Amino acid sequence: MGGDFGPRLIVQASIACLKATPSLHLILVGQPSLLEELVSGLSAVERTRLSIAAASEAIGMDERPAQALRSKPDSSMRVALELVRDGKAQACVSGGNTGALMALSRFVLKTLPGIDRPAMVAAIPTHCGFCQLLDLGANVDCTAEQLYQFAVMGAVAAQTLGIARPRIALLNVGTEQIKGNQQVRQAASLLSEARGLNYVGFVEGDGLYRSEADVVVCDGFVGNAVLKSSEGLASMIGERLQALFRSGLLARLAGVLALPLLRRLRAELAPARHNGASFLGLQGIVIKSHGSAGMQGFQSAIERALSEIRHNVPERLRGQLEDLLPRSPEPPGG
């Protein structure tokens, strides 16, 4: 029921995915009469792969997570997460309130053993390929141990994209060992000691886009600032390009020729708009579509969910955590 454009667009995106992926079954969660109306155009065959689960409440985009948790037991978000918890769905995809989705996910699904708090990760398009950037804002203050856990989670996320031995880096203000704050330096020593992780050291913000790592780890404050400023810069450049191509006759001609190219570029680059963000570290798959992502964005989020289902991300992560976490020797402050 959420997202900046409401359920209509989400249902359209869902139907498009259903048509494109014959193995996909979808459960739309929300107000049944509205949803029934929105899916009325589906063929009978397709309709067999789509069901509707009733939820009488919806969480607003500006609602406080704590309030959503306490006062809305029958929200569409919560019902969807309960379907995952109860094994009736393999993943939950939402375009709604991020904070509420995170709080409800932790409450309903619980974290995996060894994980303090789930992280939010997205695949950022880089010079050649993608980089899993995390955390994107779920955790503003992080200990070295949490950053270490994020590294493990990010590595599993990168593996679902086919990268067998993902290069893991910590985002820092320089690449020398002495740079950064205490948490980052301590996380670096934890990661250096961890067998089974391909830790490559520090990267700076520009290194992220130069594909210097497949996984870039930082606290949620930094990750959120990097992601959102990147989105802001990418849209500003897009607007400036459009304005340039309207700035004269020759420019207009160039613009006519360039427009399809620019559109392609735009779709490739808008960092997380294009891809869903994944909540990692939970006992279940939860994907957050960018609130303003539009239909294409929501389809991508469903595809990300499919990919995590195929790669069985929570179970794979559980296994990795069992292997890697006991070797994280230092207690906080130790």
Next chain:
Amino acid sequence: MGGDFGPRLIVQASIACLKATPSLHLILVGQPSLLEELVSGLSAVERTRLSIAAASEAIGMDERPAQALRSKPDSSMRVALELVRDGKAQACVSGGNTGALMALSRFVLKTLPGIDRPAMVAAIPTHCGFCQLLDLGANVDCTAEQLYQFAVMGAVAAQTLGIARPRIALLNVGTEQIKGNQQVRQAASLLSEARGLNYVGFVEGDGLYRSEADVVVCDGFVGNAVLKSSEGLASMIGERLQALFRSGLLARLAGVLALPLLRRLRAELAPARHNGASFLGLQGIVIKSHGSAGMQGFQSAIERALSEIRHNVPERLRGQLEDLLPRSPEPPGG
């Protein structure tokens, strides 16, 4: 003597500025024989506005600040800063090692009364105009009081660009009051209470580029990550555009027409490459040119120094601090 391209390019940029600005006098600091050779093409008239100050040492780009401070008493950087301290120069511009420049600046020039640590600020091109972003990496961990001081400094920097009543914002992971970490929330309450500052609240990373504020304040870890990732993204988009315009016959034609436009856009947007970064909070003007900025970048850094001299930034900041700092009532942790 510093910078990624060495003294030759810096001298060329200096000569270009000297020719463009008849009131400008420059002192080149470094190895005299080399510098004499590099300026040998100057006319006698121009040569009267350029002098050379000898320094027998140079600080390497990877040298540790503490080492540069202790073991190189006659470095070009230090001699240049001493010229400012002794009133023989009105500003120091360097393309060298950032950490060493900051450490030497604090040691030689000292901070203004009430300033714990200087901040590094740059004017970031935004949707309409520029935003002063600080700190950019000089201070990785910041208290609320330091963030408050940065806000005062940033406001003065914005005023030198002709903005009478700059809108000041704190960078955060959301715009609601409850968002962010403790330092940011506490800084918000200090700023809200300060008379004489036009505090507009929190902005997110995308708001920075949407020109929601003239001054955006954050700790040096976040600012550095935002600045460098923006630089990385801008160059990646530039490269992708070039590649697109080579991807077929029509694309090449569009490219020929679009090339001058794209060059213009690139120059406008490369965040801090284009502009020097200023060290604020010192008893003197110090501008850091981006190490890889090239000739245009170094010229812009000299221009930023000229602008700060014209606006008498350190004295103006001293006055603002006297007005504003006593009203920052809470001691750290208070």
